[in-house]
Amino acid sequence: MSGELVGLIGILALFGLLIIRVPVAISMFAVGFAGIWALRDLKSAMSLMASESFTLASSAELVVVPLFILMGNVASVTGMSARLYDAAYAIIGRFRGGLASATVLGCAGFAALSGSSVASALTMGKVSMAEMDRFNYDNRLSTGVVAAGGTLGILIPPSTGFVIYAILTQQSIGRLFLAGVLPGLLLLAMFIATIAVLCWLRPGFGPAGPRTTISEKTRKLVGALPVLAVVILTIGGIYTGIFSPVEASAVGAGLIIVIGALMGKLTLSSFWAAAKDSVVTTATVMLILISAHMLNPFLALTHIPSLVGDFLAGLDVGPMAILGLILLTYLVLGCFLEGFAMLVLTMPIYFPVITQLGLDPIWFGVLVVLTLEMGLISPPVGVNVFIVKSVAKDVPLGRIFAGVTPFWFAMLLTLVVLVIFPQISLLLPNTMMN
Incomplete structure (x- = not known):
């Protein structure tokens, strides 16, 4: 049996396992291990499993994953993420659709703490949806804005998606973090503009909230300053070269823990809950990476990546x-596959093509991560939609998908802008390196 045929069988088997909801990491590991066994022997498969697991587990670069996740979880259990929302609500809540815009801003702030889209959607859903219901927001807007706003967690640094892309492609985590800042702010502006247009066309979607006094605005803003200061310090430290990404993650997590303790909000039990959740999430990410390093050598042995790459480059x-064409493939796959699975499956095939064409790998990373975000709200798999459904149990799934549709098109427009103007993604990392 030829390597190409074995590779095709392996890819079909992987899709089959994912369709029947076998966890991504287990699916990739099983296919990679069995494929190497079939093409080489059991000893080679066992040896690769042991060496890759140890190499990844001992990688200093991956320390950013548990530390940034811990930073976000501590911010959540101590109520710091809610303070970001309260500050945004106090400033713009009185405008039509202001609560929805405040939710997007809160999602952006929490994204800059946790780097997780699912955590952003879940946390901000619990914090904001009750308020929007209280002021009679249309549930399509309230659920759609939380699902879409949560996707900012994978683009605004620190982003777990960027970390995995960096490991898979041997790119700089720091440059990728900085490359996500301006595109993240652009997408944030697109979301707020979408809310404004929706509420202008249909005023009943987002009624204006109550006015707040200057003193209330000031008080809420001051309450959010410690969290904002940590975000600015960590990202600014990476930009100026004061911190490496690993050091920035340690500084950020340490400061959030200290602030939570000084506020009296961080108890031993809440810290234990945040730490336990961080360990579970980190283990999930590590399993995906280890599985990727089992699957990628198998695909390389089949020569499928080089065949596809030669075909694309020869067009x-x-x-x-x-x-x-590559981005269109991601948009289609995003309707059926989980984002990290897409990264692991496609990078061995597409990344050599990108480098052969002379396209900037950092810019390509931003485009890929943005398309992964779009998959988070694309039917039928849209993970963030189901996260919001778990919070808003009384809202039909169809109405949630209807609510995220305008934001999906806003993301598509942002993707087009970033393709046309790569400088938006490359300005900060190129400035840092210079």
Whole structure:
């Protein structure tokens, strides 16, 4: 049996396992291990499993994953994430659709703490949806804005998606973090503009909230300052070169813990809950990475990545047309596959093509992560939609998908802008390196 045929069988088996809801890490590990066994022998598969597990587990770069996750979890259990929402609500809540815009801003703030889209959607859903219901927001807008706003967690640094992309492609985590800042702010602005347009077309979607006094605005803003200071310090430290990403994650997590303790909000039990959740999430990410390093050698042995790469590179079209085809593939796959699974499956195939075409790998990373975000709210798998459904149990799933649709198109417009103007993604990392 040829390597190409074994590879095709392996890919079909992987899709089959994912369709029947076998966890991503287990699916990739099983296919990779069995594929290497079939193409080489059991000893090679066992040896690779042991060496890759140890190499990844001992990688200093991956320390950023548990520390940034811990930072976000501590901010959540101590109520610091709610303070971000309260500050945004006090400033813009009185405008039509202001509560929804405040929710997006709160999601962006929490994303800058946790780097997790699911955590952002879940936390902000619990914090904001009751308020929007209280002021008679249409449930399509209230659920849609939480599901879409949560996707900012994978783009605004620190982003787990960027960390995995960096490990898979041997790129700089720091440069990727900085490359996500301006695109993240652009997407944030697109979401707020979408809310404004929706509430202008249909005023009943987002009624204006109560006015707040200057003193109330000031008090809420001051309450959010410690969290904002930590975000600015960690990202600013990476930009200025004061911290490496690993050091920034340690500083950020340490400061959030100290602030929570000084506020009297961080008890031993709440810290234990945050730490336990961080360990579970980190273990999930590590399993995916270990599985990726089992699957990728199997795909390399089948020569499928090089065959697909040669085919794409040999097309009689320009580099931008090939890039568009790759991104279209991600948009289609995002309707059926979990984002990290897409990264692991496609990077061995597409990344060599990108480098062969001379396209910037950091810019490509931003585009890929943004398309992964779109998959989080794309039917039928849209993870963030189901997260919001778990909070808003009385809202039909169809109405939630209807609510996220305008935001999906806002993300598509942002993707087009970033493709046309790569400088938006590359300005900060190129400035840092210079």
